Amino acid sequence: MVFVHKGGIALVAASLCILFPPGVITAAVSATPAQTFLGVGGSGAWWPHDLFNFPDSVRQNLSSLLFSQAGLGLSNYRYNIGGGGVNVSNPVRAPETFYVSPGVYNWSADPQGIYFLQQAAAHGVPSLTAFVNSAPAAMTSGHASCNGAFVNGTGLEYGTYIADVISHWRAAGLMIGFISPMNEPDNNFGPSPCGQEGMMVSANQRAEVINGVYSALQTKGLQNTVGILADESSSLSLATSVITTWLPSVIDKARMLLVLHLLQFSILSQVAALVHHTYDFPTDASYLSYVNNVQMLFPGKATWMSEICCSLGSANGAGRGWSGGYDPTIGNALMFAGLVFQSFVLAGEPHYDASPPNYLGYRFWTLVSNQLGCSPLTSATCATTPNDNGWTDGMIYYDPSYATNKNFNLYLTKHFWTYKHFGNFVKPGTQRRPLTGSDVQQWMMAVSTPMTYSVLAMNPNATDSTLSLTFPDAVCALSAFRTSATEDFVTMGAATRPATGAAWLLPLKAMSLTTFTFDRGAC
Ligand SMILES: *[C@@H]1O[C@H](CO)[C@@H](O)[C@H](O)[C@H]1NC(C)=O
Ligand SMILES: *[C@@H]1O[C@H](CO)[C@@H](O)[C@H](O)[C@H]1NC(C)=O
Ligand SMILES: *[C@@H]1O[C@H](CO)[C@@H](O)[C@H](O)[C@H]1NC(C)=O
Ligand SMILES: *[C@@H]1O[C@H](CO)[C@@H](O)[C@H](O)[C@H]1NC(C)=O
Ligand SMILES: *[C@@H]1O[C@H](CO)[C@@H](O)[C@H](O)[C@H]1NC(C)=O
Numbered sequence: 197m198v199f200v201h202k203g204g205i206a207l208v209a210a211s212l213c214i215l216f217p218p219g220v221i222t223a224a225v226s227a228t229p230a231q232t233f234l235g236v237g238g239s240g241a242w243w244p245h246d247l248f249n250f251p252d253s254v255r256q257n258l259s260s261l262l263f264s265q266a267g268l269g270l271s272n273y274r275y276n277i278g279g280g281g282v283n284v285s286n287p288v289r290a291p292e293t294f295y296v297s298p299g300v301y302n303w304s305a306d307p308q309g310i311y312f313l314q315q316a317a318a319h320g321v322p323s324l325t326a327f328v329n330s331a332p333a334a335m336t337s338g339h340a341s342c343n344g345a346f347v348n349g350t351g352l353e354y355g356t357y358i359a360d361v362i363s364h365w366r367a368a369g370l371m372i373g374f375i376s377p378m379n380e381p382d383n384n385f386g387p388s389p390c391g392q393e394g395m396m397v398s399a400n401q402r403a404e405v406i407n408g409v410y411s412a413l414q415t416k417g418l419q420n421t422v423g424i425l426a427d428e429s430s431s432l433s434l435a436t437s438v439i440t441t442w443l444p445s446v447i448d449k450a451r452m453l454l455v456l457h458l459l460q461f462s463i464l465s466q467v468a469a470l471v472h473h474t475y476d477f478p479t480d481a482s483y484l485s486y487v488n489n490v491q492m493l494f495p496g497k498a499t500w501m502s503e504i505c506c507s508l509g510s511a512n513g514a515g516r517g518w519s520g521g522y523d524p525t526i527g528n529a530l531m532f533a534g535l536v537f538q539s540f541v542l543a544g545e546p547h548y549d550a551s552p553p554n555y556l557g558y559r560f561w562t563l564v565s566n567q568l569g570c571s572p573l574t575s576a577t578c579a580t581t582p583n584d585n586g587w588t589d590g591m592i593y594y595d596p597s598y599a600t601n602k603n604f605n606l607y608l609t610k611h612f613w614t615y616k617h618f619g620n621f622v623k624p625g626t627q628r629r630p631l632t633g634s635d636v637q638q639w640m641m642a643v644s645t646p647m648t649y650s651v652l653a654m655n656p657n658a659t660d661s662t663l664s665l666t667f668p669d670a671v672c673a674l675s676a677f678r679t680s681a682t683e684d685f686v687t688m689g690a691a692t693r694p695a696t697g698a699a700w701l702l703p704l705k706a707m708s709l710t711t712f713t714f715d716r717g718a719c
Pocket of ligand 3: 400
């Protein structure tokens with residue numbers, strides 16, 4: 197400050213007050229993009245088994261809620277290639293297998309899973325991933341779809357089966373672009389009868405699986421079209437030790453990626469907590485250390501966050517951790533949105549999948565769930581009120597008794613509406629533009645396309661505030677969409693700009709997530 201005169205202190209104080217009134221966060225959109233996003237996704241395990249039985253109008257509605265821009269607008273869908281469910285006691289988690297014998301398939305199997313995969317494709321979901329929890333029973337050590345292991349020497353046989361399935365469905369127009377051939381390789385989900393499918397693939401067997409799948413894809417000319425995902429399920433310690441024993445020999449096969457299962461990562465980053473019923477989700481520090489470690493070991497390989505669910509906790513992240521309990525309210529939905537921001541902003545990850553299968557055999561973030569913990573036909577507030585009996589593992593819920601009471605309603609939680617902000621605006625090919633400014637929160641980001649900016653900003657506080665934002669180029673405010681306790685992605689007035697100022701004002705209502713859209717060009 198050059199011009200100092202009597203009363204200067206008072207003047208400076210007054211102007212600071214104008215520049216930074218309470219409740220205003222001042223930020224600038226960076227001119228330099230951070231990561232390019234691959235998209236926002238979810239998983240088709242295991243709800244298709246039930247939802248396939250719903251009336252066609254409801255199945256169509258559900259597909260639109262998941263896959264169209266009028267709904268979540270997901271850009272990635274994970275299809276579970278079933279292992280036949282041999283020795284799995286829960287029929288919902290026992291998807292049929294196409295496999296009959298080597299080279300012989302029943303392509304009419306798993307009509308449930310295929311129906312929703314077709315719906316995803318028909319709605320133009322750009323990225324389809326297939327994943328496997330277990331090889332068909334005939335190939336596993338115990339001749340079941342769980343409680344057994346991958347058998348040494350069968351890599352090519354297993355890979356051929358995988359490649360046959362993928363090439364069959366690609367020929368039918370379902371353009372599967374990624375394969376995760378050993379989801380949760382550290383757990384066989386036994387003992388029998390099991391709660392879900394699972395196949396142990398020991399670290400020293402994983403290279404054979406990757407080599408087998410890669411060679412079989414190569415035989416079909418698909419090795420550059422279908423990327424192999426190395427689903428490292430277990431731990432930070434695996435990321436630093438076991439991965440280095442097997443991954444380097446196959447790291448250049450196909451488009452290998454390391455997929456971070458945030459849930460398991462958190463389990464084993466706290467090994468002592470394994471036997472407990474609750475544990476903390478990763479702190480920012482341990483999440484960053486994982487991502488940095490992978491980058492150090494395998495430069496240029498992306499990490500994807502592909503799985504999370506089942507946490508209570510409030511909007512600002514307090515109380516986060518593995519837990520039962522159903523909470524469909526805005527507080528928990530913002531807590532979950534905060535986890536998405538953690539992956540996108542803190543860890544800089546290009547992809548976020550809200551997906552299911554898993555480790556402790558509980559319920560996972562499955563997009564669609566029947567774990568309401570109450571009966572919507574007998575209680576009008578069932579679907580909208582928290583309870584201790586259900587699980588917060590879905591965005592859309594259905595009546596667990598639908599088969600007998602014929603209640604085919606779909607119940608949307610606040611999680612659906614908050615996830616829609618990401619699904620609608622964080623599209624493949626969009627780029628994150630970090631926000632800079634000393635009081636910028638981790639729960640804010642701008643997403644750019646050549647023509648637009650979208651600013652996603654969350655206010656987890658009990659008081660309203662305003663984001664005062666400048667852009668590196670000329671923009672014109674277009675619109676805004678808000679989700680709060682009383683609003684579900686409601687269209688709001690666009691951001692405004694005072695006649696004298698360069699900064700746009702973006703109102704952030706208490707306990708809300710708002711997306712503001714801008715045209716890249718002067719008004
Ligand atoms: C193929 O699978 C369908 C669906 O489960 C089943 O109805 C049919 O019997 C199977 N066909 C053969 C030849 O196994
Ligand atoms: C599958 O179940 C059968 C019948 O209970 C049992 O004998 C067999 O050991 C189980 N297989 C595995 C791999 O657990
Ligand atoms: C399977 O093969 C791996 C790699 O050669 C080897 O380390 C492991 O001991 C074998 N496992 C069994 C059960 O033979
Ligand atoms: C789809 O389901 C939602 C949630 O239950 C409901 O609000 C909406 O009216 C349904 N739409 C159609 C076309 O059935
Ligand atoms: C929420 O409150 C915290 C703590 O007072 C503050 O730092 C932050 O800027 C507030 N966030 C918003 C979006 O208002």
